[in-house]
Amino acid sequence: MTEAARQAAADLDAAMAQRGQPVLDRLVALLDLENIEENIFRGVSPAHSTVRVFGGQVAGQALVAAGRTVPPERKVHSLHAYFIRPGDPSVPIVYDVDRIRDGRSFTTRRVVAIQHGKAIFALSASFQLVEQGVEHAETMPDVxxxxxxxxxxxxxxxxxxxxxxxxxxxxxxxxxxxxxxxxxxxxxxxxxxxxxxxxxxxxxxxxxxxxxxxxxxxxxxxxxxxxxxxxxxxxxxxxxxxxxxxxxxxxxxxxxxxxxxxxxxxxxxxxxxxxxxxxxxxxxxxxxxxxxxxxxxxxxxxxx
The missing domain is CATH 3.10.129.10 (Hotdog Thioesterase)
Structure with missing residues (x-):
């Protein structure tokens, strides 16, 4: 085994030791956005980020921002998003929420994620009061x-x-x-x-x-x-x-x-x-x- 391979193996063993609840708690903290003004939130990236913000992070944070403006009895049922520019993990991301509609059953929110004065991500999310209706679903593959x-x-x-x-x-x-x-x-x-x-x-x-x-x-x-x-x-x-x-x-x-x-x-x-x-x-x-x-x-x- 080369020295590089030995170091890579040691790095993997160290990474496997950094698993479980402490790492998950850091994700939960990452999703706990700061409310800096009405309809405006701020999030950060983890210290170990790569050269750009992970897409799942900005999508999750944007959905948190939208959900913080919706009554808890209304559950998110869909989201549609566009990744516009690469996110910079070294600076905070500002999430600007637009309260598009509050209807009797459905609530719609639009969120724009902003860095350096420009939009990097846009999300629309819809929330609904829990209702009963027809039911069917595909079956899970045998795995x-x-x-x-x-x-x-x-x-x-x-x-x-x-x-x-x-x-x-x-x-x-x-x-x-x-x-x-x-x-x-x-x-x-x-x-x-x-x-x-x-x-x-x-x-x-x-x-x-x-x-x-x-x-x-x-x-x-x-x-x-x-x-x-x-x-x-x-x-x-x-x-x-x-x-x-x-x-x-x-x-x-x-x-x-x-x-x-x-x-x-x-x-x-x-x-x-x-x-x-x-x-x-x-x-x-x-x-x-x-x-x-x-x-x-x-x-x-x-x-x-």
Missing amino acids: PPPDDLPSRQDSMREYIEKLGPAATMPRPIDVRYVTRPPWEMRGQGPNEARNQVWMRADGVLPDDDLLHVCVLTYASDMTLLDSILVRHGVYWGFDNVLGASLDHALWFHRPFRADEWFLYDSVSPTASGARGLATGRFFGQDGTLIATVVQEGLLRVIPD
């Missing part, structure tokens, strides 16, 4: 339970020297791959454009419905575009892949807890024009369909 699968960090152990910070960054979300991890499928293909992982917040969350929805929103930006890359046998860090989230939509169907296991089943129906489309379904461990997501991402694969 192994999460406790039978290795952690994401263990799955990466043979590849840590190449993956670098992606393998060692502390993560508040526990991820277990059902399908083969995309870094193991490099150079193969064409493969099925599908990625399946079990996820949960790596600890215990407070009993706050809005917080659980915002944590799932945060997690929904993880692994989704992998369903596109795995189709072509390329992956971040190994190949010259440049990517970014362009837009993101989420629909929340049923109550859930983000600190309990949920299956994230994502597929990509198409990719073209340096963009790829991915759709995902979230299932609770009991098979309940809890949410659906769609995202388009910028993906440029540059030949060596």
Whole structure:
């Protein structure tokens, strides 16, 4: 083993020690925005951020800002968002909430995230009073339970020297791959454009419905575009892949807890024009369909 590989292994062991409740508590603190004026909130990024703000973070914080202006009995049922500019993790993000409508059953909010005087992200979210109606849902795929699968960090152990910070960054979300991890499928293909992982917040969350929805929103930006890359046998860090989230939509169907296991089943129906489309379904461990997501991402694969 080379010295670089030994150091990478040591970094991974240190990262695995930085898991669980303390890391999750930092995410909860990150989502607890400062209310600096009516309809205006301020959030920050973690100290270990990369060169740009993680998309799931800004989406989760924007949804917190919207939810703080809505009565708690109205639950968020959908959001639609655009990523406009890369976020700067070194400075705070200001969230400006526009109270579009307060109806008898539905409430609509629009949020613009601002840095350096410019919009970096825009979100529209809709909230609804709980109502009864017709019920049906797709069934969950037949997959192994999460406790039978290795952690994401263990799955990466043979590849840590190449993956670098992606393998060692502390993560508040526990991820277990059902399908083969995309870094193991490099150079193969064409493969099925599908990625399946079990996820949960790596600890215990407070009993706050809005917080659980915002944590799932945060997690929904993880692994989704992998369903596109795995189709072509390329992956971040190994190949010259440049990517970014362009837009993101989420629909929340049923109550859930983000600190309990949920299956994230994502597929990509198409990719073209340096963009790829991915759709995902979230299932609770009991098979309940809890949410659906769609995202388009910028993906440029540059030949060596």
